[in-house]
Amino acid sequence: MLKKLVGGILFTTFTFSQTTVNPQFSVIGDLVMDHLHKDPSLLTSGIEIAVQGYVNPFARADIYLHKHNDDSPIELEEAVMTIERGLPFGLGLRAGKFRPDLGKINQSHAHLFPFIEVPAGMAKILGEEFWSATGVETNVFLPLPWYSNFSLGYFDSGISSHDYSDYEKDEDDHDHENDHKDKDDHNHDDEKDHGREKQTNAFSIRWSHFFELNNVNHLELGLSGYSGKAEQILGADFKYKWRPNKYRSLTLQAEVLQHSLEDEYMEKAVHPDEKLTVAYAMVNFQFNKAYNFGVLIDYWSLGLADDEGMNPSIFFGFSPVEESAVLRLKIGQLERENDEKNHKKYLKTTIQIIWSLGPHKPHRY
Amino acid sequence: MRTLIIIMSMISFLFGKVRIVTSTTDIADIAKIIGGDHVTVTSIARGNQDPHYVEILPSYMLKVRKADIYFMVGMELDLWAQQIIDGSRNRKVLIVDCSVGINKMEVPTGQIDASMGDIHRFGNPHYWLDPENGKLIARMVAEKLINHDSKNADQYQANLTQFEKDLDSAISIWTKRFSNLKDKDIIFYHNSWPYFSKRFGLKTVDFLEPKPMITPSPSKLNQVIQKIKSDGIEVIASESYFSDRAPKFIASKTKVKTVKLAQSVGAIESADSYINLFETNLTILAKAYGVSYD
Numbered sequence: 001m002l003k004k005l006v007g008g009i010l011f012t013t014f015t016f017s018q019t020t021v022n023p024q025f026s027v028i029g030d031l032v033m034d035h036l037h038k039d040p041s042l043l044t045s046g047i048e049i050a051v052q053g054y055v056n057p058f059a060r061a062d063i064y065l066h067k068h069n070d071d072s073p074i075e076l077e078e079a080v081m082t083i084e085r086g087l088p089f090g091l092g093l094r095a096g097k098f099r100p101d102l103g104k105i106n107q108s109h110a111h112l113f114p115f116i117e118v119p120a121g122m123a124k125i126l127g128e129e130f131w132s133a134t135g136v137e138t139n140v141f142l143p144l145p146w147y148s149n150f151s152l153g154y155f156d157s158g159i160s161s162h163d164y165s166d167y168e169k170d171e172d173d174h175d176h177e178n179d180h181k182d183k184d185d186h187n188h189d190d191e192k193d194h195g196r197e198k199q200t201n202a203f204s205i206r207w208s209h210f211f212e213l214n215n216v217n218h219l220e221l222g223l224s225g226y227s228g229k230a231e232q233i234l235g236a237d238f239k240y241k242w243r244p245n246k247y248r249s250l251t252l253q254a255e256v257l258q259h260s261l262e263d264e265y266m267e268k269a270v271h272p273d274e275k276l277t278v279a280y281a282m283v284n285f286q287f288n289k290a291y292n293f294g295v296l297i298d299y300w301s302l303g304l305a306d307d308e309g310m311n312p313s314i315f316f317g318f319s320p321v322e323e324s325a326v327l328r329l330k331i332g333q334l335e336r337e338n339d340e341k342n343h344k345k346y347l348k349t350t351i352q353i354i355w356s357l358g359p360h361k362p363h364r365y
Numbered sequence: 366m367r368t369l370i371i372i373m374s375m376i377s378f379l380f381g382k383v384r385i386v387t388s389t390t391d392i393a394d395i396a397k398i399i400g401g402d403h404v405t406v407t408s409i410a411r412g413n414q415d416p417h418y419v420e421i422l423p424s425y426m427l428k429v430r431k432a433d434i435y436f437m438v439g440m441e442l443d444l445w446a447q448q449i450i451d452g453s454r455n456r457k458v459l460i461v462d463c464s465v466g467i468n469k470m471e472v473p474t475g476q477i478d479a480s481m482g483d484i485h486r487f488g489n490p491h492y493w494l495d496p497e498n499g500k501l502i503a504r505m506v507a508e509k510l511i512n513h514d515s516k517n518a519d520q521y522q523a524n525l526t527q528f529e530k531d532l533d534s535a536i537s538i539w540t541k542r543f544s545n546l547k548d549k550d551i552i553f554y555h556n557s558w559p560y561f562s563k564r565f566g567l568k569t570v571d572f573l574e575p576k577p578m579i580t581p582s583p584s585k586l587n588q589v590i591q592k593i594k595s596d597g598i599e600v601i602a603s604e605s606y607f608s609d610r611a612p613k614f615i616a617s618k619t620k621v622k623t624v625k626l627a628q629s630v631g632a633i634e635s636a637d638s639y640i641n642l643f644e645t646n647l648t649i650l651a652k653a654y655g656v657s658y659d
Contacts, residue, residue, distance in 0.1 A: 058456065141426075218424075220423070
């Protein structure tokens with residue numbers, strides 16, 4: 001019902017508000033290679049196509065399509081209409097399929113990560129491609145002396161419909177099987193996800209604060225919550241940035257999510273009070289207009305099962321002309337479960353090349 | 366009772382003002398002059414910041430949230446402004462593009478693409494660096510203020526007349542005092558200065574950037590060094606936000622002098638107003654060339 005309503009809104013908006021001005025098109029391609037894959041050939045992760053523009057003076061539409069380098073069909077990542085001006089009481093509204101305002105990292109597209117891949121711990125809750133769902137989200141500035149934004153969303157598919165066990169399974173498959181099998185599994189899992197999406201509705205909330213400490217120091221703090229079918233997630237996030245000029249910046253970012261599990265995790269029975277806690281912390285230093293390096297600590301824990309893991313990694317980036325072409329390198333530990341208690345650790349090296357075609361977008365904090 | 370009257374007067378004083386937000390400090394300074402005591406003015410970009418790339422901070426949206434008028438530079442220089450305005454949820458703000466009415470320079474012809482660097486399809490957007498264009502910006506600001514706050518129209522008109530008179534007088538003085546800069550060859554880091562050069566007669570012979578916003582490459586630096594040596598170019602000027610490394614490297618290989626100019630109000634301490642922006646830059650250049658300017 002919600003999907004039909006949102007689809008109807010988007011269709012009506014596009015049909016009746018379309019003007020002679022074309023939307024902006026941009027394409028981002030990436031090429032990823034890592035040494036854990038037995039096939040030494042380069043693995044193209046795929047391309048993201050973005051179509052963006054105003055539908056009228058108050059609303060904007062953003063559509064993101066993603067195509068993996070395999071036989072899978074083009075995926076609709078996001079198709080969302082955003083009304084930022086025009087609603088009463090300073091309300092903002094998003095409707096369509098999009099990444100809900102839950103935590104800091106969930107709204108970021110993967111090509112923006114300086115550390116190339118989704119932190120494995122976060123993927124255990126949000127899924128490898130993060131939580132994207134169809135729904136409606138409204139947000140409002142709170143009347144405080146600093147920037148304080150509160151958002152509330154309702155969605156037709158919860159996080160569990162993404163099944164975080166897929167991430168582990170995909171990673172294991174990479175280690176043991178050839179890439180073609182990986183891709184088949186991925187497709188299969190996607191289909192499985194879509195089949196489940198209609199089963200759970202979910203709410204999300206986020207309360208974020210931004211402080212301009214001075215001209216070069218900025219701090220953002222956020223609290224998030226999620227409620228799905230008999231499951232809850234609580235989260236907190238933090239970002240600090242020091243940017244004295246265009247050649248140097250230091251970013252510290254950390255986020256923690258705690259997922260109350262029911263009685264099962266990764267198809268294994270767990271205590272009903274079990275909680276999965278995941279977190280990451282990142283330091284990223286831009287030491288030149290084009291170069292940056294940093295450290296990522298990726299953590300997860302099942303408290304009652306006394307089972308936890310931590311993967312440190314270092315990363316390096318080179319972007320000679322803004323972000324029209326970016327080369328990234330990451331060397332880090334990858335931890336996988338061999339059995340219930342034993343985790344085997346690998347050293348994984350990943351190289352990524354990203355290119356973008358189309359208008360350069362201004363950077364949001 | 367007296368306290369209440371004072372409080373009411375203060376509230377009226379604060380809330381009766383026209384709230385203006387501008388993309389850059391240059392337009393902000395002009396808006397302050399035209400608006401006087403009847404306006405509050407906030408600039409998003411700082412004077413020493415590269416106006417091409419401003420990271421959009423959530424706090425900027427808060428600044429625009431209650432604004433009555435937003436003055437943009439336009440010509441795709443401050444593309445970031447639209448996201449700030451949208452994010453502010455302010456549905457009443459009047460958005461004004463100050464580039465309307467400017468006689469635009471370097472408007473590209475034919476197809477343009479990213480192979481040309483960060484080229485602006487509507488022409489070079491650094492138009493505020495010609496003081497004559499400052500008058501056009503001031504007229505735009507006055508017109509919008511008069512429409513928005515007609516009860517103070519006379520004051521805005523008087524402030525505009527005075528500003529134009531002051532600027533005309535300054536231009537006349539600068540033209541005479543700095544006439545020795547005329548026809549001097551100069552190399553700029555970035556192509557921010559065509560309006561300034563045209564007004565004061567400087568001859569731009571090259572840029573350190575091989576293409577707009579592309580970092581100087583070793584081959585480009587070598588080419589510039591050869592040009593300086595063969596043509597006897599005396600000065601390299603760069604915007605305050607660029608690194609000194611490339612100009613200093615060239616200076617170490619040649620006898621060229623390197624200077625930093627204020628691309629906007631506040632970029633350099635002495636460039637603390639729109640009129641002082643030109644006074645500062647012209648004085649820096651005259652000193653670098655070693656010409657008299659008194």
